[in-house]
Structure formats: structure tokens, C-alpha cells
Amino acid sequence: MITSQTLRQESEQPRKCFVVGPIGDPHAAHGSPEREAYEHHLGIFEQVIAPACEKYGITAVRADGIAHAGDINEQICRHVVESHLVVADVSSGNPNVMYELGLRHITGKPTIHIGEAGQLPFDIASIRTIRYQRTRSHLAGARKEIESALEVGLRDGFELLTPARVLRGLQSGDGPASVSEIGDGANREDEDSPGLLDDFAVIEDGLDDMTADMEAITKTIETIGSLTEQSGAEMLDLSEANVPMNARLAAVARYAETISAPAGELNTVAAAFAERMVTMDSGVRAALGLIEMTPPDERGEGTEEFLEQLMSLDEAAQESLAQICSFGTSAGEMARMSRYLRKPVKEISAAVQQLTSAITRMGEWAAKARALAHSSAT
Template sequence: MIAPACERYGITAMRADGIAHAGDINEQICRHVIESDLVIADVSGGNPNVMYELGLRHVTGKPTIHIGEAGQLPFDIASIRTIRYQRARSHLASARKEIEGTLEVGLRDGFELLTPARVLRGIQTADGPSSSVESENVEDDDSPGLLDDFAAIEDGLDEMTADMEAITKTVETIGALTEQANTEVLDLTQANAPASARLAAVVRYGQSISAPAGELHTVAGAFAERMTILDSGVRAALGLIEVTPPDERGEGTEEFLEQLMALDESAQEGLAQLGSFGTSAGGMVRVSQHLRKPAKDISGAVKRMTSAIRCMGEWAGKARVLANSTAI
């Protein structure tokens, strides 16, 4: 996804394992990291070598683009915008388009300095004649502040809460329909009804849960997408709260932490219900072909929600620690 995006703008992409010259590979990589016009760094999993080389790159102030596999981003650099991808063809295509968009804006308007470069330049110019210029640049910066970030994140969390409520209602609907169908099939079995009668009941059941199962799959997908989008911002906000003394944290901090914890509790309850559905979905497939489509939708929803809620649990765990430190 990187090479095609670069090629579109006439940029030659070179991987570390594509360096053809003989010599010390570590020295060559460091030279490229420091001297190249542009670096695109895959930070998935926080590989120590990558993080070390990324630190070298950051202080140069030269253009750097972060990409990373969803769910594997290191907390240390979560505040830096990262283009996230998943190892599926459609997701890789979307990530390539994001890289292309970032390159287009950067080549047109200039790439934004990352925090380490800003800090270093601020130290270097603090006593020099250009310090006033640096101050003016800071004042003219249009980048969002902490309150802006909190507002954007809270909007996203509100949407996730609405998704969770919709998921809970849909699960309750499917549960009620399932209980009703089980009762009908049990009555038919006790009455020694022919298999065709029981099959007809199963077909009716499949038809009745088809729409809510499809809705469950759609809403769970939206929930997981919001999680992917918000993850870096939430982690960055939590990191900033952590380094801010409790008595200096804003009024919205406590509410933000409580929102993360409440959302996680709600999600855990929903996941418990979904878990039982996920188990029964496999059995539904074996009962009749008429149940395969809703069973597939339910199973897919369970998988998406499980992955998303695991990440949410990490948010809530950090939020609880920070909330306790505030109380102390």
C-alpha cells in the first residue's frame, strides 16, 4: 500500500531490505532514516528498533508519516496521528488512499512538525533572535487544543454509547424471538409432529430474526469502526491526563474518565449476551440452511464486538487508575 501511494506523486519508495549497497546495514538504515526526504514508519507493535530509529527521525524535523496495524499501536506515540490498517484487501486499499491524501496535503501545504522536533527547535531558539518568530508561529497555529480534542472524542463516545444501546435492544429482540421459537419447536416435538412441521417452525424463526441479525451485524461494524477511529485520540488524552498533576486537570477530565468506565461496563454486559449468541450461532447452522445467514451475521457481530471491547477495556483500566489518583 505504501509503494503505490508514493509512486502516484513521483516518490521512490525504498525498504530497508531493498538497500543494494554493501556495508553495515545498521549504519545504512540510520543514514536513510536521517537523510531521506520522507519516512513512512510502520509502528505496529512498538518494535524496539523501529522506535529507536523513529526517535532519530523525529528530531530531524523532516516529514514523517506513521502507519500501524489496528490494535497494535504503542501507547507512547498514541498522540501522533497514525494511518491505521487491517490485513484485508479492502482495508489496505483504504489505508493506501489515506497515505495518498496525506502526501498530497503535505506536498502542497508542507508537513507539520512533530512534537520532538518542535521541542528541540524551541530549545535551540529560546535565547536567539528568532525566538519571537517561534512565538508568533505558536500563536498562529491552527491545530486543535486539548479541549477541542476532548469535545471531538466525547462526540464519538456518545455515538458509541448510542450504538451500544441499539445493540442491546437488538440482542433482546433476537433473544425473545429465539425463546418463542424454542417453545414452539418443543411443543411440536412433544406432540410427535412430523419433521416438516418442525422445519416450517425453524424457517419462520429464521425469517423473523433475519432483519435484527443483519441490523446487529451493521451496528457492531459501526461500533468497531468508531473504536478504530477514536483509539489513538483516547489514548493520547489519557496519556496527557496522566502527566498532568491532579489539581491542574480541567473540569471535564473527571467526566471524561467516568464516561470511559461507564461505556466499558455497558459494553461488557452486551458482550456477555452476545457471547451466548455466538455459541448458539454455530448450532443454528447445523439445524437448517435457513438459519445460516442470520447465524453468520450474529457470529460476525460477536467477533467485531469482542475485538473492539477488548480495546475499550484497556481505556477503562487506565481511566480507573487516573480516576483513583484524582480522588487521592
């Protein structure tokens, strides 16, 4: 068994544990949610995480405990990537925490998850998480569980989490990371080991699927647009012929029927696109973060293609969104003409809402990709 004494003897530098989790606001008013969050998570750090790490000679630090001056966001990313160990409090699925956790998962380095019972995000529910409740006995139990996880990991090696297995192309039966790998940061690479963009193959496959979704969305928009033009021409003819209102209403009903199927399909594909975006977001942001931290001359040939794919996908998405928003506005005006149009217009409006949210995230990817591409060029 590795004791705290032997652990200290193994390296002149103390082992580091970076604690990822919500911070709260220490300057907020007493009794405010922000102040309560600060006090709660500081308590978890001081009563649970730090003592458990200290038992094995590991120094734990939170983001607000980083002493060096500089860009705090860059410092956090470096701590997430370079620390020997990360303990992540995933309670409530804080977006910043999930992003940092995604960045950590790609490294494949040891990570321990903890979280308040009943507050765990569903999308990482399959990953073993030490759960705690806000009582003294439960916090003591959580501390002991972390100590146990550290003892086993330091003795036998920390197993890679599923995300790291996928990104590194590992099979579930591959062996865990060794203690020696943990000691040197698990960053020893040989010439045949996968590079940065090899690790992102899964992400690229997801981007290909999103590109296919975007193409389907564009095609469906074109179909609806063509049907709308035909209906507009028919309505103009009926108006010029001064036909009875019943005849015009029948034409509107026919138009509503023809666009119902493509409107439903548009909403379905938009929903799939938005769901894929949620799944991909943390991974892509983590990928961009790692690329940013890699010197331009060491990024590899695939990096440029990866960044270009993000930018191209965003351009296509922005164009499609402009088209669907324009059509959605005119369709909304038409919906006031007849109840027949309300259902397809509702489908289109839902698609617009889902795409707007998803494409906003994609725009953030593309902006980062452009900045990285520019840094490589210069």
C-alpha cells in the same frame, strides 16, 4: 532565510527533533525480517533525516538513542509531546508509530511525515507525506525534501495538520504556527485558550456515537433473544405434541425468517461500531496519554467526566458482548438443525467477531481510565 548559524544563536539549547518510526531488532539474526527492518530504518535515519536536521542545527534522535535511564514508554511520550519537531516515518502503518503520531497531532506542534512509496497507511493519505524509495538517488531526494520543508517551516511557520485543526477547533483559514512558537515549544497558553478536555470535544462526540451504537446493539440483541424464546416455546410444544418432522422444520424456517432482519441489523451496527473504534483508537489513546502527563490538580473538571464515559461505555459493551456470545453459541447449535438458520447465524457470528475485537480495545481504554481516575482520587 534562517540559516543553521542563526538557528544555533537563537537558543542555548539545541533544537530537538524526535524521530518516530519502526525500529526493528538489532539483535535479531542476520537476514531475519526484524534485522532487515532495523538496518533499513537506521539507514533512513542516518542518511535522510539526521543530515537534513543537522543542516539547520537540529539534533535528531530515535527512541533507541534516548540516553537517560527510566521508563522508556514514558520517555518516548515526553519526546513526542515536548520536542520542537517530530519526523514520523509512517511506512506500513506500524501501530506504535500511529499511536505516537496521534499523540503528536493533538499537540499541534510541527510534524513532518515521510514514508516508503507503496507502504503508506490509507487513513493518513490526505496528509502531505515525503515519499522515498530504497535507492540512493531517491533517498537523497527525500533528504532534500525534508531540508526544504524545514527551511520553509522555520522561515514562514509550520502549518497545523488537519487533526490538530479539528481538535483545536481551528478553521482551515487560520494562520500557521509562528517560528517563535516553535522555539518555545508552542505551549504558551492564556486564560481563554482551550484546556485539555476542550481539545477532546471531537473525541467525546465520537464516544457519544459509540454509545448510541452500543444501545442499538443491545436493543437488537434483546429483540433476537425475545424471538428465540418464543421459538423455543413453540418447538417445545411441537415436540410434546409429537408432531411430524415437517411441521417442526416449518417452525424453524419461520424462526429463521423472523430473526434474519435483526441479525442483519446487528451485523451492520457491529461493523459501524468496529469501524468507529478504529477511527477513535489513536485519538483516545493520545488523550489518555496527555491526561497521564498532566498533574492531577491541573487536569480540569472535564477530565473526570471523560474518564467516566470510557469506563461506562466499556461496562455496557462487556455486558452486551456476553449476551451476544451466549446467544451466538446457542444459535450455532441450532444452525446444525436446519439450513434455514445458517444465514442469520452467519450474520450473528460476524457481529460477535467484530465486537470482540473492538471491545478488547475498549477494555484497554477503560483500564487506563480507571488507573487515571484512581490517581486523581489519591
